[in-house]
Amino acid sequence: MAIDRAEAARIAALAKLELAEDELDAVAVQLSAVLEFVAQLDELGLEPGEATVLAPSGAPLRTDEPDGRTLAPGQATAGAPEAEDGFFLVPPVVENLEP
Amino acid sequence: MTATAPWQRSAREIATAVRAGRLAPAEVAEAGFAGPGARWEREVHAVLAADVSARAVAAAAAPRDRSLAGVPVLVKDNLCTVDHPTTCGSRILEGWRSPYDATVVRRLREAGAVLVGKGNMDEFAMGSSTEFSAYGPTRNPHDLTRVPGGSSGGPAAAVAYGLVPIALGSDTGGSVRQPAAFCGVYGLKPTYGRLSRYGLVAFGSSLDQVGVFARHVGDVAAVYEALAGPDPFDASSRCGAPPDVRDWTAGVRGLRFGWPENLWREGVDGAIVAALERAASSLERAGAIRVPFEFLPGRYAVATYYLLATAEASSNLARFDGVRYGLRHRAADLGELYSGTRGRGFGPEVRRRILLGTYALSSGYHDQYYGKASAARTRIAAEYRAAFGHGDFMLLPATPTLPFRLGEKTGDPLAMYLSDVFTLGANLAGIPGLSVPMGLEPGGLPVGVQLLGPADSEPVLLRAARAIEMDGEPARIASAEEREPAWPGSR
Numbered sequence: 097m098a099i100d101r102a103e104a105a106r107i108a109a110l111a112k113l114e115l116a117e118d119e120l121d122a123v124a125v126q127l128s129a130v131l132e133f134v135a136q137l138d139e140l141g142l143e144p145g146e147a148t149v150l151a152p153s154g155a156p157l158r159t160d161e162p163d164g165r166t167l168a169p170g171q172a173t174a175g176a177p178e179a180e181d182g183f184f185l186v187p188p189v190v191e192n193l194e195p
Numbered sequence: 196m197t198a199t200a201p202w203q204r205s206a207r208e209i210a211t212a213v214r215a216g217r218l219a220p221a222e223v224a225e226a227g228f229a230g231p232g233a234r235w236e237r238e239v240h241a242v243l244a245a246d247v248s249a250r251a252v253a254a255a256a257a258p259r260d261r262s263l264a265g266v267p268v269l270v271k272d273n274l275c276t277v278d279h280p281t282t283c284g285s286r287i288l289e290g291w292r293s294p295y296d297a298t299v300v301r302r303l304r305e306a307g308a309v310l311v312g313k314g315n316m317d318e319f320a321m322g323s324s325t326e327f328s329a330y331g332p333t334r335n336p337h338d339l340t341r342v343p344g345g346s347s348g349g350p351a352a353a354v355a356y357g358l359v360p361i362a363l364g365s366d367t368g369g370s371v372r373q374p375a376a377f378c379g380v381y382g383l384k385p386t387y388g389r390l391s392r393y394g395l396v397a398f399g400s401s402l403d404q405v406g407v408f409a410r411h412v413g414d415v416a417a418v419y420e421a422l423a424g425p426d427p428f429d430a431s432s433r434c435g436a437p438p439d440v441r442d443w444t445a446g447v448r449g450l451r452f453g454w455p456e457n458l459w460r461e462g463v464d465g466a467i468v469a470a471l472e473r474a475a476s477s478l479e480r481a482g483a484i485r486v487p488f489e490f491l492p493g494r495y496a497v498a499t500y501y502l503l504a505t506a507e508a509s510s511n512l513a514r515f516d517g518v519r520y521g522l523r524h525r526a527a528d529l530g531e532l533y534s535g536t537r538g539r540g541f542g543p544e545v546r547r548r549i550l551l552g553t554y555a556l557s558s559g560y561h562d563q564y565y566g567k568a569s570a571a572r573t574r575i576a577a578e579y580r581a582a583f584g585h586g587d588f589m590l591l592p593a594t595p596t597l598p599f600r601l602g603e604k605t606g607d608p609l610a611m612y613l614s615d616v617f618t619l620g621a622n623l624a625g626i627p628g629l630s631v632p633m634g635l636e637p638g639g640l641p642v643g644v645q646l647l648g649p650a651d652s653e654p655v656l657l658r659a660a661r662a663i664e665m666d667g668e669p670a671r672i673a674s675a676e677e678r679e680p681a682w683p684g685s686r
Contacts, residue, residue, distance in 0.1 A: 114538030
């Protein structure tokens with residue numbers, strides 16, 4: 097499966113990853129090479145519906161067990177680039193709130 | 196005993212001396228930096244952060260009656276620590292400090308160890324050479340023109356050249372075992388879930404496991420004993436008591452080890468093949484039985500691994516978006532803030548893997564790539580289970596080549612990925628693996644081999660490694676307690 101420049105741009109948009117224009121061609125070539133390599137999995141003749149989940153190995157699913165160790169809002173936001181009163185600051189998400 | 200300076204001693208010797216009051220933790224914590232660190236760290240660049248005052252505080256707080264009392268330890272920079280930044284080798288987390296310690300870091304401190312700094316790594320643990328660190332590469336202390344392996348290259352190199360006796364790394368596809376082999380030290384990747392991943396910045400959650408570097412088998416056992424066990428903060432941690440590794444000197448008499456020599460009939464360096472034969476002979480002299488058999492899971496493991504690991508990475512790294520951590524690209528629009536931050540903050544290999552993982556998970560391609568790789572993984576795991584019908588453990592290469600030169604593979608992602616061909620199967624199968632140093636080849640480069648066993652076979656792997664360690668000729672496999680650290684540039 098060859099990836100072209102337009103497909104590389106589409107994947108980058110999905111990944112929320114800004115790429116320089118001159119990087120798109122290189123990314124397309126590298127991803128195509130990797131996809132060509134992983135196509136060897138077709139040789140395995142995997143059956144549809146074949147198990148895709150490893151059997152639990154000593155770590156069965158369980159509910160969370162809170163023990164009181166939590167971060168205060170100020171601790172959680174201390175490493176953020178912009179925060180105020182225990183909240184993370186971001187640009188406006190919803191605009192024109194006036195009816 | 197020829198080694199006398201604190202930085203030359205094993206972790207267990209240091210702890211014994213500290214418990215007896217013959218050494219002070221502060222003295223030991225500084226010794227590695229004042230000795231080999233002062234001379235070689237500038238060239239090797241194993242350390243990303245090491246703060247004298249944080250070291251002094253940690254040494255003063257270290258309990259002096261515990262198993263690792265006063266033992267200096269370096270941890271890979273993707274393990275959260277309150278007293279040093281945690282950057283994962285990335286610009287996107289430059290200067291970021293975690294508000295909590297990873298569970299393994301907390302347990303190290305409780306065992307008396309002194310955290311002395313953070314080790315260099317490929318950005319977000321994606322790489323096999325430590326050349327993809329945003330803060331510059333680490334060099335192999337045995338030959339500064341060569342890579343130390345990766346992604347835990349900093350911790351491996353630091354142990355090899357004597358800065359610290361033990362270090363922690365993380366192993367998602369071989370990132371502890373491959374650098375251990377390249378640097379000539381032991382590197383243990385435990386059974387999936389035996390060491391808590393809480394506070395390990397996630398890369399591939401179904402594959403990641405914290406691992407241990409040391410210059411002596413007994414030190415690996417001591418660290419494993421201090422760290423292993425369930426953690427209520429890690430839902431993937433294995434329930435029940437971890438296997439008891441205190442009998443690491445018990446020997447291997449009567450144990451059977453698989454010998455899948457078809458794996459190295461071609462494409463493996465001759466020095467590694469010779470080291471495998473020496474290791475097998477050591478095991479046989481100690482009473483173990485060699486069982487040749489054919490084993491072929493490596494053929495599809497690389498493709499399977501790189502689809503699953505990148506898919507998981509694309510999901511895990513979505514959290515680095517300029518809102519909660521570190522770097523932010525200022526933009527009026529939230530979407531531009533996300534993509535601008537990520538485009539500028541992530542390096543080329545991380546961007547490449549996020550893109551591949553995003554593609555493998557995207558609508559229309561999920562079944563073709565992620566689904567197929569998941570099914571292939573279950574087959575590979577079954578093949579490993581069947582392989583251990585041939586023996587209690589198996590002996591195989593850790594890497595196909597000796598340490599390669601800086602820059603040799605950075606332009607060819609696939610060539611870099613293929614250097615993990617012998618290690619990533621253990622991550623896909625969730626089983627433990629131990630890289631065992633076999634001394635230096637005639638050109639002076641370290642050679643390593645690998646032991647793999649079924650889940651919870653850490654005690655057997657350590658016993659086998661000890662049998663090889665005990666049988667080592669000092670010049671070829673620096674043996675047990677008299678092992679000298681590597682001196683960079685000494686060749």
